[in-house]
Amino acid sequence: MEALIQQYPWLDELLMGFIGLSWKHVVMWAVGALLIWLAAAKDYEPSLLLPIGFGAILANIPHSSAISQVKGEEGFLFVLYNAGIGNELFPVLIFVAIGAMCDFAPLIRNPKVMLFAAAAQFGIFATAVAATFLGFSFEHAASIGIIGAADGPTTIYVASRFAVELLGPLSVAAYCYMSLVPVIQPPVIKAITTSSERKIKMGYENVEPVSQTTKFLFPIMITLIAGMVAPISVALIGSLMFGNLVKESGVTDNLGACAENELANLVTLLLGIVIGGTMEAERFLNVQVIMIMALGAVAFVFDTAGGVLFAKLMNMFSSVKINPMIGACGISAFPMSGRVIAKMALKEDPTNFIIQHAIGVNVAGQVASVVAGGLVLALIPALAKM
Amino acid sequence: MSATMKALTMMAIALPTMFAVILIFMAATTGLHKMFPAPAEEEGGDEDDDD
Numbered sequence: 418m419e420a421l422i423q424q425y426p427w428l429d430e431l432l433m434g435f436i437g438l439s440w441k442h443v444v445m446w447a448v449g450a451l452l453i454w455l456a457a458a459k460d461y462e463p464s465l466l467l468p469i470g471f472g473a474i475l476a477n478i479p480h481s482s483a484i485s486q487v488k489g490e491e492g493f494l495f496v497l498y499n500a501g502i503g504n505e506l507f508p509v510l511i512f513v514a515i516g517a518m519c520d521f522a523p524l525i526r527n528p529k530v531m532l533f534a535a536a537a538q539f540g541i542f543a544t545a546v547a548a549t550f551l552g553f554s555f556e557h558a559a560s561i562g563i564i565g566a567a568d569g570p571t572t573i574y575v576a577s578r579f580a581v582e583l584l585g586p587l588s589v590a591a592y593c594y595m596s597l598v599p600v601i602q603p604p605v606i607k608a609i610t611t612s613s614e615r616k617i618k619m620g621y622e623n624v625e626p627v628s629q630t631t632k633f634l635f636p637i638m639i640t641l642i643a644g645m646v647a648p649i650s651v652a653l654i655g656s657l658m659f660g661n662l663v664k665e666s667g668v669t670d671n672l673g674a675c676a677e678n679e680l681a682n683l684v685t686l687l688l689g690i691v692i693g694g695t696m697e698a699e700r701f702l703n704v705q706v707i708m709i710m711a712l713g714a715v716a717f718v719f720d721t722a723g724g725v726l727f728a729k730l731m732n733m734f735s736s737v738k739i740n741p742m743i744g745a746c747g748i749s750a751f752p753m754s755g756r757v758i759a760k761m762a763l764k765e766d767p768t769n770f771i772i773q774h775a776i777g778v779n780v781a782g783q784v785a786s787v788v789a790g791g792l793v794l795a796l797i798p799a800l801a802k803m
Numbered sequence: 804m805s806a807t808m809k810a811l812t813m814m815a816i817a818l819p820t821m822f823a824v825i826l827i828f829m830a831a832t833t834g835l836h837k838m839f840p841a842p843a844e845e846e847g848g849d850e851d852d853d854d
Binding site: 541628 | 804821832836837
């Protein structure tokens with residue numbers, strides 16, 4: 418073959434795809450196809466997993482021009498990576514879109530739900546510790562722990578700063594497990610609660626409506642408080658709250674609609690395919706990735722357990738009992754987690770409607786996950802120096 | 804300091820800080836809600852999506 422190529426050099430150009438092909442590329446095509454199948458056939462986070470899957474295929478065609486880093490011939494995925502992930506722009510834009518989609522009224526009505534959301538971030542830190550036992554460096558372990566925020570943009574933001582080589586697997590793990598909330602949470606909840614606890618009814622007494630002024634001032638107030646505590650989190654919390662401010666202001670309806678539709682769709686489209694483009698076989702096919710996928714599941718289990726056990730703890734000191742299942746909604750997978758828990762309550766007792774409480778905790782999870790992400794961002798560089 | 808110790812330290816600092824921040828959020832949100840109560844006509848205007 419080599420002699421043939423030496424004789425006819427143009428053959429090398431024509432056959433480079435076949436010559437460069439290895440079993441690893443084929444495995445990555447299968448991984449890409451699996452993600453596309455999960456998106457298309459199983460409806461698992463389709464807007465993310467489908468572009469990620471196709472990006473993975475593009476990145477694993479030998480000598481793919483899509484990911485070329487040759488000067489003057491940079492591939493579009495490489496250009497987009499530098500334009501949106503390397504500088505953390507895409508996750509921030511996604512937060513603007515998420516903010517525009519959020520209604521914080523249930524949280525404002527009952528701010529206590531934020532405590533459950535804080536407890537449900539336990540998985541981040543427990544998983545980070547577990548990852549160090551498996552040999553990951555502190556920076557990588559903390560980035561893996563962030564999967565427990567159940568928040569794709571935060572995961573991408575932290576990974577692009579502290580574990581850029583793990584960006585692909587971390588993003589895939591975060592989005593896969595977010596879509597698997599209905600599979601992961603119910604057995605964990607059942608394991609740590611009794612049937613009578615799951616049947617606890619929660620009333621809707623003293624539920625005051627929320628004024629438009631309060632909704633308008635809420636994002637500004639949260640940004641100022643979170644920003645003062647962890648200035649490094651301002652990009653995350655600020656963009657989330659900016660999106661919400663645009664929505665709640667009442668004078669920028671067109672901007673709010675743009676943020677939650679066009680901006681969300683466009684950035685999601687680019688974000689997904691660019692992340693897929695980072696999944697080159699050499700980076701993806703290793704034991705580390707298998708461990709990351711396993712640790713992602715651990716993170717969601719710890720999150721769920723943290724929220725539920727905290728609710729049970731509160732019940733020990735409160736005369737008004739809380740259904741401990743709502744503690745599990747403190748993760749950022751919105752509104753899936755809230756709906757899963759509400760369905761579980763109905764399954765235990767068809768007259769038990771806890772959807773509003775569950776959604777309130779779930780909305781709080783949006784805020785708490787960003788706060789947790791901000792704290793991790795602040796602590797990683799500080800502790801890494803020690 | 805080992806990676807595990809750093810991760811444990813992160814947990815020991817971040818979790819209490821997080822609860823402290825959340826308590827501040829709670830107090831501020833409660834204050835804001837009380838300061839600007841909804842006028843009667845806004846009642847029923849902010850129902851949640853609870854299908």
